[in-house]
Amino acid sequence: MKGIISYGAYVPYNRLQRKKISEFFGKLGPAGEKAVAGYDEDSISMGVEAALDCLNGINPHDVDAVYFATVSSPYKEKGSVGTIATALSLKETVRGIETASSLRSGTSSMLSAQPDEKTLVIASDCRTGAPTGQNELWFGDGAVSFLMGSGDNVIASMVDQGSLQGEIISQWRSQEDRFTQTWEERLGSTVFLKQVKETITPFLERNSRSADSLSKVIISGPGIRAHSQAASALGFKKEQLENPLFDSVGDTGNAHAPMMLVSALETAKPGDQLLVIAFAEGLDYMLFEVTDAIKELKDRKGVNGCLAFKNDQILYSDYLKWRDLIETEPARRPATDRPSAPALYRKHRQNLSFTGSKCRRCGTARFPHQRVCIQCQAKDEMEDYCFVGQSAKVMTYTLDHLAASPAPPMIVAVIDFVHGGRIICEVTDCSPAEIEIGMNMEMTFRRLYEAGGISNYFWKARPIRQKESV
Amino acid sequence: MSRKGISDKVAVIGMGCTRFAEHWDKSVEDLLVEAAYEAFNDAGIEPKDIEAAWLGTMISGYAGITLSGALKTQYIPVTRVENMCATGSEAFRNACYAVASGAYDMVLAIGVEKLKDSGLSGLNTPKPPSDGTAPNFSAPASFSFLAPAYFKKYGLTKEQGREVLSRIAYKNHYNGSLNPKAQYRSEVPMDKISNSPLVAAPLGIMDCSGVADGAAAAIIVRSEDAHKYSKEPMYVKALSIAAGPGDGRLRQDFDFTSIKENVVASQAAYREAGIKDPRKEISMAEVHDCFTPTELVIYEDLGLSERGQGWKDVLNGVFELDGELPVNPDGGLKSFGHPIGASGLRMLYEMYLQFQGKAGKRQLDNPKLGLTHNLGGSPMQCVSFVSVVGKELS
Numbered sequence: 001m002k003g004i005i006s007y008g009a010y011v012p013y014n015r016l017q018r019k020k021i022s023e024f025f026g027k028l029g030p031a032g033e034k035a036v037a038g039y040d041e042d043s044i045s046m047g048v049e050a051a052l053d054c055l056n057g058i059n060p061h062d063v064d065a066v067y068f069a070t071v072s073s074p075y076k077e078k079g080s081v082g083t084i085a086t087a088l089s090l091k092e093t094v095r096g097i098e099t100a101s102s103l104r105s106g107t108s109s110m111l112s113a114q115p116d117e118k119t120l121v122i123a124s125d126c127r128t129g130a131p132t133g134q135n136e137l138w139f140g141d142g143a144v145s146f147l148m149g150s151g152d153n154v155i156a157s158m159v160d161q162g163s164l165q166g167e168i169i170s171q172w173r174s175q176e177d178r179f180t181q182t183w184e185e186r187l188g189s190t191v192f193l194k195q196v197k198e199t200i201t202p203f204l205e206r207n208s209r210s211a212d213s214l215s216k217v218i219i220s221g222p223g224i225r226a227h228s229q230a231a232s233a234l235g236f237k238k239e240q241l242e243n244p245l246f247d248s249v250g251d252t253g254n255a256h257a258p259m260m261l262v263s264a265l266e267t268a269k270p271g272d273q274l275l276v277i278a279f280a281e282g283l284d285y286m287l288f289e290v291t292d293a294i295k296e297l298k299d300r301k302g303v304n305g306c307l308a309f310k311n312d313q314i315l316y317s318d319y320l321k322w323r324d325l326i327e328t329e330p331a332r333r334p335a336t337d338r339p340s341a342p343a344l345y346r347k348h349r350q351n352l353s354f355t356g357s358k359c360r361r362c363g364t365a366r367f368p369h370q371r372v373c374i375q376c377q378a379k380d381e382m383e384d385y386c387f388v389g390q391s392a393k394v395m396t397y398t399l400d401h402l403a404a405s406p407a408p409p410m411i412v413a414v415i416d417f418v419h420g421g422r423i424i425c426e427v428t429d430c431s432p433a434e435i436e437i438g439m440n441m442e443m444t445f446r447r448l449y450e451a452g453g454i455s456n457y458f459w460k461a462r463p464i465r466q467k468e469s470v
Numbered sequence: 471m472s473r474k475g476i477s478d479k480v481a482v483i484g485m486g487c488t489r490f491a492e493h494w495d496k497s498v499e500d501l502l503v504e505a506a507y508e509a510f511n512d513a514g515i516e517p518k519d520i521e522a523a524w525l526g527t528m529i530s531g532y533a534g535i536t537l538s539g540a541l542k543t544q545y546i547p548v549t550r551v552e553n554m555c556a557t558g559s560e561a562f563r564n565a566c567y568a569v570a571s572g573a574y575d576m577v578l579a580i581g582v583e584k585l586k587d588s589g590l591s592g593l594n595t596p597k598p599p600s601d602g603t604a605p606n607f608s609a610p611a612s613f614s615f616l617a618p619a620y621f622k623k624y625g626l627t628k629e630q631g632r633e634v635l636s637r638i639a640y641k642n643h644y645n646g647s648l649n650p651k652a653q654y655r656s657e658v659p660m661d662k663i664s665n666s667p668l669v670a671a672p673l674g675i676m677d678c679s680g681v682a683d684g685a686a687a688a689i690i691v692r693s694e695d696a697h698k699y700s701k702e703p704m705y706v707k708a709l710s711i712a713a714g715p716g717d718g719r720l721r722q723d724f725d726f727t728s729i730k731e732n733v734v735a736s737q738a739a740y741r742e743a744g745i746k747d748p749r750k751e752i753s754m755a756e757v758h759d760c761f762t763p764t765e766l767v768i769y770e771d772l773g774l775s776e777r778g779q780g781w782k783d784v785l786n787g788v789f790e791l792d793g794e795l796p797v798n799p800d801g802g803l804k805s806f807g808h809p810i811g812a813s814g815l816r817m818l819y820e821m822y823l824q825f826q827g828k829a830g831k832r833q834l835d836n837p838k839l840g841l842t843h844n845l846g847g848s849p850m851q852c853v854s855f856v857s858v859v860g861k862e863l864s
Contacts, residue, residue, distance in 0.1 A: 332591040339602030347601045366720050374720045396619040396726050399671035400611035402592050409671065412607045414615060416722045424719060424850065426605045432671070437622055448603065458603040 002115035003154035006147040008053025009262045010046045011035045011249055011306035013429040018137050020316045025132050032247035033312055037126045037141040039322035039406035040428055040446040043070040044080050046143035047124035048087045048445040054145035057298040060088050064117040065095040069105035069254045072126045074455045086352040087445055103280035106254035111161050113148035121146045125253030128323055130179035138224055140250020144258040155294040159287040160207050164199050166282035170222050188222030192279050196230045199283055207287055211235035215272035216264040218242040220257035221279045248307055263303045309465045321406055331404035338452030354459045357382035365421040392417045394439040399432045411435055415461045428460040440464040475742045478863050479570040481696035481703040482688045484513025487819040490653045490684035490806040492586045498530050501582050502540040505685035513689045513699050521574040523548045526561030526581035527811035554846025558814030559855040563709045569690050582685035583809030610670035610678050612848035616763040617672050619726035624778045634781040635762040636663040639676050641790050642759055642798050646805020648831040653682045653807040677762040682807025686815035702826045708742035708858040710735045718850025731854035732771035743858040748773045753837035756817035758845040759802040799832050817842040825861040
């Protein structure tokens with residue numbers, strides 16, 4: 001029986017308080033906050049971060065297939081799987097597909113995973129609602145990843161699964177639309193309720209599960225209320241309903257139901273039964289049974305780890321700038337050139353998987369890859385050396401107010417890796433007041449910029465934040 | 471002429487330097503003509519006497535024709551050189567070696583830059599097509615790495631460090647206030663320097679050299695011919711340049727309190743000039759004060775201060791106009807701005823004026839030996855140029 005072997009999550013460090021949006025437009029609005037991708041993040045970069053969390057302790061070469069589920073791919077034409085597979089150091093022969101446009105792609109990818117393979121599912125979204133609208137308030141950004149497969153290390157077995165194709169225009173965005181459009185919410189919620197009653201009740205009967213036998217019910221429906229209506233229609237109590245994360249993250253599109261599932265797994269015990277229902281033009285549904293193996297799962301950030309640290313002081317104007325929703329005075333600096341495709345091609349492995357070189361003669365590690373060793377001058381005595389996951393410290397730094405940046409000042413630091421090697425790079429998810437010499441850092445996968453329609457992905461440093469005992 | 475090295479083989483017999491400023495009304499051609507003709511007149515020669523020329527410019531024109539077209543030189547060889555911010559010094563260095571080789575009797579070294587036509591802030595270096603992953607930080611940012619690293623290593627508080635950097639800027643602006651060719655010609659109070667708006671923290675705008683247009687030129691002949699043209703030629707004692715492999719980018723033992731290119735270039739120059747104790751033997755120095763912490767580190771790299779003592783020497787006034795070893799007596803990049811191709815030759819122009827007693831209110835008491843230092847690149851990786859020039863033959 002197939003199931004979940006491992007999970008990971010990524011919620012961006014930046015959170016926008018909803019009242020700041022409402023206040024800007026002179027209205028009263030809902031409480032809570034939404035997770036906002038930084039100016040250097042998108043569905044690919046967040047997806048890679050979630051997958052790195054998921055693959056903690058797992059050999060990336062063991063992955064047979066990768067599914068990337070998003071409706072907010074940076075390209076309308078050009079796949080993301082090559083970028084993701086390289087960033088994660090998956091084997092070159094990994095099978096991969098990008099499942100775009102459906103908000104059920106994340107759960108459908110989980111359904112499609114084959115029991116005899118190890119499938120890495122990544123669901124990630126970064127959607128933009130039109131300013132003043134409900135979608136802007138409730139959408140959030142984030143990503144989730146599962147490694148699916150079979151065997152003793154499955155932490156949650158997929159007892160049963162199913163799909164319902166139920167065509168409806170509820171939420172949509174055309175090739176030309178910039179923002180997601182939504183029909184009157186009651187249409188979607190009425191149809192959703194009908195689909196749930198007609199489908200899930202027999203599904204539970206088929207599996208001999210009563211409502212009270214389930215530990216958690218994970219429901220992602222249309223809008224922000226339908227999930228609780230569906231739960232009570234099915235006879236579930238309030239405490240069985242998994243928190244939809246609207247207050248802390250928002251509706252993360254393809255990642256929404258999967259992210260709630262990760263949340264549920266973070267507190268699950270062996271034997272727990274978990275029901276997942278995801279809506280978009282019909283339903284995907286899954287029944288999981290948590291196994292003893294969950295006790296052996298290595299520590300990871302997950303949803304809770306990400307929620308523990310945040311910058312909730314960003315302004316609505318920051319968000320508008322980062323999303324290119326307002327035009328601002330350009331910096332008096334040269335425009336960013338489109339990166340050279342041949343140069344990107346030559347260095348794609350080095351840049352995306354952050355692999356430098358280690359000199360076989362003197363043993364010193366460097367990034368980027370060098371032909372001649374700077375320590376012992378040996379020529380072409382290098383082997384590949386990956387810096388991902390290595391801890392590092394700030395050697396010195398600066399706050400660059402002159403450099404063109406969507407969030408000035410640009411923090412630039414000289415980063416020394418604990419096991420050797422140095423990089424001078426931008427520091428992200430860090431306030432200028434925080435940075436100091438000796439600070440512990442780790443590398444994070446980011447989109448540096450888009451120029452000429454090309455998104456350029458690379459790594460930046462971010463502070464390692466220890467759990468505060470608040 | 472079988473002796474290795476350049477010492478005493480060539481001399482400067484004429485120099486010219488435009489005012490460094492925001493020359494909204496002057497083109498590259500105007501600046502080149504002004505600097506070159508001032509040098510021709512100073513040397514008492516005709517343009518046709520020049521047998522070859524070296525033009526230093528980083529972004530203001532391509533090829534030797536930028537100069538030959540401006541001066542209408544008549545089919546003589548003109549070489550355009552570029553070595554980032556050390557471009558002007560590099561033009562001078564190549565011209566000197568050409569004369570020393572015996573290939574030519576008289577050559578022109580000239581540097582020019584027109585930075586104010588771009589409409590952009592700071593310095594903007596054109597970049598070749600690349601993968602675009604290098605962080606796009608500014609020049610002040612790369613030099614500002616030096617400040618916190620230096621303060622931490624030598625135990626300076628932020629406030630002490632701030633005072634040291636401000637004293638360097640204060641000194642250079644004071645010197646510049648005495649110089650009619652400087653871009654900025656007024657003193658700047660310490661508290662204005664210390665509280666200037668941040669550019670690349672901890673550096674404020676007053677820690678940075680200005681952005682200016684300008685040109686400077688030198689006429690070079692063999693030393694034995696110098697007195698045919700000039701009563702007071704300036705003799706070249708040493709020229710050296712060191713290009714770094716990039717230690718600062720790659721090696722953890724590079725700690726941002728020293729720039730090895732400076733150390734290597736200055737030691738080579740001292741060997742060539744026969745200098746044992748630079749602090750005692752050198753009368754004055756023009757160094758690359760692109761940003762205040764650069765000048766602090768240069769004192770130590772060039773052996774003008776002991777390691778870790780540069781900041782104390784600053785506070786003790788060692789490098790001020792009336793101090794033990796005046797540094798940047800003309801006001802430095804701080805007062806002149808930094809038209810890249812011109813700056814290295816502007817530094818030599820001050821040496822030349824000082825030796826001839828023509829430095830006006832800045833005039834030092836009978837200087838005999840001077841040093842210029844010009845740096846192109848960043849602390850992590852650069853070309854560093856050092857010259858030693860003298861009033862007399864050894």
